[in-house]
Amino acid sequence: MIVGLEGILQERGADFVVIKAGFFSVQVYMPTSMIAQLGDVGCPVSLHTHLQVKENGLALYGFTSAQGLELFKDLISVSGVGPKTALALLSVFSPEQLVSAIVDGNVKLLSQAPGLGKKTAERIVLELKGKLERSWGEVSSLALLQDDADVVAALVNLGYSLREATNAVSSIAGSSDLSLEEKIKLALRQLASV
Secondary structure, X not given: OOOEEEEEEEEEOOOEEEEEEOOEEEEEEOOHHHHOOOOOOOOXXXXXXXXXXXXXXXXXXXXXXXXXXXXXXXXHOOOOOOHHHHHHHHHHOOXXXXXXXHHOOOHHHHXXXXXXXHHHHHHHHHHHHHHHHHHHOOOOOOOOOOOHHXXXXXXXXXXXXXXXXXXXXXXXXXXXXXXXXHHHHHHHHHHHHO
């Protein structure tokens, strides 16, 4: 089993990187948010990996943190959730935001990720809520509240990506006493300042 990979970043793709490790160049699929955390082409990288053996070949999935890897493994253990869906979730949510959404049962927010329907989001919450509560404990203050899902949905409907909307709403955390309209205005200001 390949559990880690160190080498030089040789190439970036939309959802993968190529790492030169010794005499080999290895294609590693990653969440887009974690690809963005890697340095420039030619920089050394170190990844936590998961090797998946399928009938039509092998696929290697990489993560910049052990938490990201463990959350990926938890997600693909859910019936109906494959690696592509798990990567999509980890591309738009940080591990803390994703765990918070699952623990809070925020199906509305989860189902906005590309390729994830409401029934699959409900299954993820049902199968992982208790496990993640035990293993993660208290999630960070960057996590989204149930009410913030409406703000994220409004921003996505205005044309922002789910990741941009999630980050903007996270930045206005602690504004639970504001109305929906006020939260949307604050989030739009945050997005305009970036």
